[in-house]
Amino acid sequence: MEESGAAQPTAGVRMKRQLTLSNAVAVTVSVIIGSGIFLSPKGVLQATGSVGLSLIVWSLSGILATLGALCYVELGTTIPKSGGTYTYLYEIFGPWVGFMKMWQTLIISGPAGTAVLAITIANYALYPFFAPCPAPYLAVRLIAAACLGLISFLNCYSVRMAAQMNNVLTFLKVGALGIIIIFGVIQLARGHTENLELPKAFEGTTSSIGSAAVAFYASLQAPNSLIEELINPNRNLVLTIVISMPLVTIVYLLTNIAYFTAMTPAEMIASDAVAVTFANRLLGVMSWIIPTAVAVSTFATLLTGFLAWTRVYMVAARDGIMPRILSMIQVNRLTPAPAVILPALLGLFMLIPEDVYMLLTLMGFADWLTYAMVASGLLWWRYKKPDLPRPVKLNLAVPVMFVCMCLFMMVLSFVSAPVECGIGAVVSATAVPVYAVFIHWENKPAWFLSFEGFVTSRLQLILNVVPQDPEIKLE
Numbered sequence: 001m002e003e004s005g006a007a008q009p010t011a012g013v014r015m016k017r018q019l020t021l022s023n024a025v026a027v028t029v030s031v032i033i034g035s036g037i038f039l040s041p042k043g044v045l046q047a048t049g050s051v052g053l054s055l056i057v058w059s060l061s062g063i064l065a066t067l068g069a070l071c072y073v074e075l076g077t078t079i080p081k082s083g084g085t086y087t088y089l090y091e092i093f094g095p096w097v098g099f100m101k102m103w104q105t106l107i108i109s110g111p112a113g114t115a116v117l118a119i120t121i122a123n124y125a126l127y128p129f130f131a132p133c134p135a136p137y138l139a140v141r142l143i144a145a146a147c148l149g150l151i152s153f154l155n156c157y158s159v160r161m162a163a164q165m166n167n168v169l170t171f172l173k174v175g176a177l178g179i180i181i182i183f184g185v186i187q188l189a190r191g192h193t194e195n196l197e198l199p200k201a202f203e204g205t206t207s208s209i210g211s212a213a214v215a216f217y218a219s220l221q222a223p224n225s226l227i228e229e230l231i232n233p234n235r236n237l238v239l240t241i242v243i244s245m246p247l248v249t250i251v252y253l254l255t256n257i258a259y260f261t262a263m264t265p266a267e268m269i270a271s272d273a274v275a276v277t278f279a280n281r282l283l284g285v286m287s288w289i290i291p292t293a294v295a296v297s298t299f300a301t302l303l304t305g306f307l308a309w310t311r312v313y314m315v316a317a318r319d320g321i322m323p324r325i326l327s328m329i330q331v332n333r334l335t336p337a338p339a340v341i342l343p344a345l346l347g348l349f350m351l352i353p354e355d356v357y358m359l360l361t362l363m364g365f366a367d368w369l370t371y372a373m374v375a376s377g378l379l380w381w382r383y384k385k386p387d388l389p390r391p392v393k394l395n396l397a398v399p400v401m402f403v404c405m406c407l408f409m410m411v412l413s414f415v416s417a418p419v420e421c422g423i424g425a426v427v428s429a430t431a432v433p434v435y436a437v438f439i440h441w442e443n444k445p446a447w448f449l450s451f452e453g454f455v456t457s458r459l460q461l462i463l464n465v466v467p468q469d470p471e472i473k474l475e
Contacts, residue, residue, distance in 0.1 A: 019159070019160075019163055019230045019231060020231055020236075021231075021235075021236045021239055021240065022167060023163040023164075023166070023167065023230075024230055024236055024237070024240040025239075025240050025243050025244045026163070026166050026167045026170040026304075027163070027166060027304045027307060027308070028240055028241075028244040028245075029170050029174070029244050029247065029248055030166055030169065030170045030173070030300045030301055030303070030304040031301060031304050031305065031308070032244075032248045033170075033173055033174070033177070033248060033251070033297060033301070037177065037252055037255055037275075041054075041255075041256055041259060041268070041274050044057055044058065045265055045268055045269060046269055050201060050202045050203055050265070051195050051196060051200075051201045051202075051260055051265055052198075052201035052202040053202060054256065055201075055253060055256060055257065058249070058252050058253050058256055059249065059253055061249075062245060062246070062248065062249025062252070062253075063249070064401075064402075064405055065245060066241060066245040066246070066249075067398050067401055067402050067405075068371065068375070068402045068405075068406075069241045069245055070241060070394055070398055071374070071375050071378055071394065071398060071399050071402055072084070072374070073237045073238055073241055073392050074378060074390060074392045074393060074394050075088050075374070075377075075378055076233065076237050077233060077234050077237060077390070077391040077392045078381070078388060078389070078390050078391070078392075079091050080233065081315060082311040082312075082314065082315050083311060083312050083314075083315035083316065084308065084311075084312060085101060085312075085370055085371070085374055086098055086101045086102050086105070086312050086315065086316060087312075087315055088374050088377055088378075089101050089370065089373060089374065089377065090316075090319060090321075092377035092380060092381055093373070093377060095319065095320075095321055095435075095439070096432075096435060097373070098316070098319070098321065099316075099321045099431055099434075099435045099439065100428055100431040100432075100435075101370055102312070102313075102316045102321060102322065102431075103428065103430070103431035103434060103435075104366055104370075104424075104427070104428050104431070105309070105312060106313075106322075106346075107427060107430075108424070108427060109367070110309050110343055110346065110347075111343065111346035111347050111349065111350040112350055113305065114148065114302065114305065114306075114309075114343055114344075114346070114347030114350065115144070115347050115350035115351050117298050117301055117302040117305065118144035118145070118147050118148050118302060118347060118351065119140060119141075119144050119351065120294070120295075120298045121143070121144065121147050121295050121298045121299050121302065122135070122139070122140040122141070122142075122143035122144040122147065122295075123135055123140055124291045124292070124294040124295040124298070125143060125291075125292075125295040126139060126140065126143065127276075127291035127295075128288045128291060128292070131291075137354070141351050141352075144351050145348055145351060147299060147302065148302075148344050148347050148348055148351075149344070151299075151302055151303050151306050151344070152306070152340055152341060152344040154303065155303075155306045155307065155310065155335065155340045156330065156333065156335050156337045156340050156341070157333060157335070158333060158335065159307075159334075159335055162303060162306075162307060163307070165303065166300055166303050166304050166307070169296055169297075169299060169300035169303065170300055172293070172296050172297075172300075173293060173296060173297035173300055174251065176289065176290065176293030176296070176297065177251050177255050179283075179289065179290075179293075180255055180258050180259075180275060180278060180279075180290075181251075181254045181255060181258050183258060183262075183278075183282045183283070184254065184255075184257055184258020184259070184261045184262075185258075187258070187261035187262060187282070188257075188261055192261045192262070193261070195260040195261070195263075195264060195265065196257065196260055196261075234391040234392070237392070238392060258278070259274055259275075259278055262278050262281050262282055263277065263278065263281075273294075275290050275293075275294065276290055276291060276294075278290070279291075306340060306343065306344075309343055310336050310339040310340045310342075310343060311336065311339070313326045313336075313339040313342060313343070314326060314327055314336045314339040315327075317339070318468075320439070321435070321439050323452075323456070324456055324467075325338050325455075325456050325459050325460070325465070326338050326339045326342060327339075327467060327468065328460065328463075328465035328466055328467050328468065329465060329466065329468045330463065330464060330465050331464050331465065331466055332464065337463050337465055338459065338463060338465060341463075365410055365413045365414050365421035365424055365425060366421075366424050366425065366428050368406050368407075368409045368410040368413055369406075369410055371402075371406045372403050372406035372407055372410065375399045375402045375403045375406065376399075376403055378394075378399045379396070379399050379400070379403070382396070
């Protein structure tokens, strides 16, 4: 039973529609362009075996990812709730399936992803001071923790401020890629085209082409996770995808071409940080710009990641499958403060291990499975609820192609890392007993309910948060 001191009027208290089209585009671009394009395009080159096929794969991946993002646009305008993938699984297949996705995000992918991004920021912020030696563990962890604290504060203080800062950081990260592209054009003008000429560009081609798509799929649910705060979502969701996906595809393609003007395929594969190697060769005394750009780019990705992830926790709590405190918003700032604080704390905990990166591979198979289920859910609802209002309605070929692609990536993930995928599946399966005990079990003991109410009421008072108005309108 909650204390009366925590009860506050909630009518009209809910997240504001204050994110513009430019904010949504910046969020999507920022989520896609993290540290990967600066550090490890060699993964695609290793998988494809040749310069020519790697460039083709980058192009096709952008096109196919756009198809997947369009599936999310139809679902986002049909189900006008924040939460992205979780929300669609919950609404279409029920709370059991929704909770399994939520549990996967809560236990591994969310905290590990947060920690990896924060560590990457710290490593490259310290790079100019310690290169060529690695930065000390303690220094990296302290800066990473400070980044998590700063990002948490921004997201708790003002959604609008966080979005505007992301706009600036996204401009800077695209600008850094622009520097690489400009130097690539200069190299081409000087005649450094040997790696791009036919037939040499296709020498060593292999049949494995699946790796590039991974870079794009973080974009699928980014604007959908914020739909309740997006102005005119029927229009802006579509425009966000139409603008951001081709933009990122072109930037990625030109950046990779620039790399090949300064490095041979063998040199790229040997490099652990391709953009840094590129900068050291061509930028001279200004080579520090690229490590700094990697830190800025990753900070922006982490900032937008918090914008998106926290809404998933918030919506799951509102649906009753996460602690109710996470659904509440701060009275004065109208931000989901509890849902921001939780991933920050979990991310801080994940900073402790030496090797956080291996945790991300555990969820590869499960991630592709959930994407396939989301697109399949779109098809199922077309059959089950044909009269449901759909402001955006795709040709059925789009979700069918996307489902087939996700199934292909599932098989590819399992074949390439069967042990990690198996562990990830076991971790996901632990959601079943947790759901059965804490959510499905209706007749909980009185002491359990009293303790839950006591904790919730105390946190409400400390954080000054209230339940938000449940009414959701697609304006």
